[in-house]
Amino acid sequence: MTDVLRAHAEQQHADELTALAKSDDRPRPPHWKLSPWAVATYVLGGEAPDGTPITPKYLGSRRLVEVAIATLATDRALLLLGVPGTAKTWLSEHLAAAISGDSTQLVQGTSGTAEESIRYGWNYARLLAEGPSPKAMVASPVLRAMETGGIARIEELTRIPSDVQDALITILSEKTLPIPELDSEVQARPGFNVIATANDRDRGVNDLSAALKRRFNVVVLPLPGDTESEVAIVRLRVRQLGESLRLPAAAEDVDEIRRVVTVFRELRDGVTGDGRTKIKSPSGSLSTAEAISVVTNGIALATHFGDGVVRADDVAAGLHGAVVKDPVQDRIVWQEYLETVVRERKPWSDLYRACRELV
Template identity: 65%
Template sequence: MSQLLRHHAEQVFAQEIEELIAQDTHQRPQNWKMSPWAVVTYLVGGKLQNGFAVTPKYIGQRRLMEIAVSTLTTDRALLLYGVPGTAKSIVSEHLAAAICGDSTRLIQGTAGTSEEQIRYGWNYALLLSQGPSDAALVPSPLMNAMRDGAICRIEELTRIPADVQDTLITVLSEKTMPVAELNSEVQAVRGFSVIATANNRDKGVNELSSALKRRFNTVILPVPASEDEEVRIVVQRVTEMGRALELPAEVPALKEIRRVVQIFRELRNGHTEDGRSKVKTPSGTLSSAEAISVLTNGMSLAAHFGDGELRADDIASAMIGTIVQDPVQDAVVFGEYLDTIVKERSGWADLYRALRERV
């Protein structure tokens, strides 16, 4: 296991899950590992009665997590919606890990996702030799979740073609999946639900039908409300990533993290943090996820090609490719931001020079 690049949430936070289950005295829905209260505590963090500290997996409004978890106790599916980089996939994974102890029942939505990938397929060698049978049937993660009374995750639902999306309607409304070839059906066991994610940048690609929308409760995950909140998110994730990747570099100083976050927030929002100056926005998303990537890449540069301490040059090298995605338009926008905003800031001369050399 130590050789794996990334572990599942239920593996990384196994001790926290065990402690929460042991200390949980609240009512648990059937086939849930822990109560809704414990699931929310696992997500947002807190201290248990025995003093055990649960780390936050989602930094934001607790009420949003309460709404998401309460949805999963009903007969409605959950749709996590928002701009890219707002932790939709992370929340989805941790919800499944806490509720059923298994976050791996996953369908990745793409333009090529077929109905068979959502419903079921066939082992064609057995199908040809024996004809349709239970042995020849290849269940999808959705069918397995129905049988086990567990959570199935569907990533990027709006990237799936509309006619394939509608395959979910019968499953979500009737809680059954007909298998016409066997003249049978699979009925969902209590505890079954679906958590789907979608981002608003894909609006209009394959919008959900009104019939399918009605089967979901939608929770919109917002971008961090304040700079301090976003800094907390980035600090936590950069620390985790550095540890997981075993980067031989120090975790960036808070000053460096705050500078990266501030640049991303200002370019994303179209104005400086104090609201005094407007700035043009580049074409990229510039979410917290991109800020985390910039700092992690900078740590790698510092570790393997420097002295292990993250410096302005490392940050600039990692930042340019994230912000300047259009080599013409974004370069002009970012260059103007550097000359009018960054250049004038006290203590930012090193970062300005490093960035300006590359734009």
């Protein structure tokens, strides 16, 4: 494989998937590369029967992951729902990679997503020259997954216009895609299913119809339950990103990560960690994904413009940019937090000075 910035999950973790498949003697649903048990081991981490270590891809509730995997082994599609930054896309990619060995059958949902992205389109040059024919048809990722018995992924389902969403109803209920132009249809092979993701802050943008909702089992991915869990997630992802970006692992500073996570959690919850001081929350989500970005940017600054050790100056700008989305209201919230919370913590005096210089 050529050198790429970010390999697909099935490429990046090919050794782990191979080790699990080689010794996986548990029942597998049709066309699945691994048994549901092995898929859970791949996602949550552990050890293959031959001793190969399996790195965790998702740090969270094991039961939620098991429910998601079990759903995909039935005739119900899976909808991963949660606030921004709860690893919905990340989990969907790794589930698809472990189940079908291909995470690339992807539809990116936007307000401009057309029905052809879910059903099929046409090569118009060939259509005009030859008329409607299978060779003139351009299959969507969903159609390709139906033909191969694989997993199709639909990102940001609620961003897609409602009339386009409804193209999924027949596919999910009948497991068939009619092609009236050819007087034919495509019937899904065993193993086909759909993983969709949706941001629960987008409710009301393009709500799912009742008919479409019934075709999905919903798994809500929560924010990390405590500080240490979130620190562990940030450390894992920062290390992985650092490897792909060629940033030295030594630049990772767990104390600075814990400070960033603490700031995010307190502003998100509207109260300090000890429960003594109530604070205002900014307009942004302050997700775990944003914390990862702040720390990674800090490592890049320390690596290229410092001595490789992440300090308060390196994360201050990232914190400011993550918190202050609204230059008026969020700026007030951030200033109040700095003065009432950060300033009073003596070990955080360096962070207070670095952040005050940017306000």
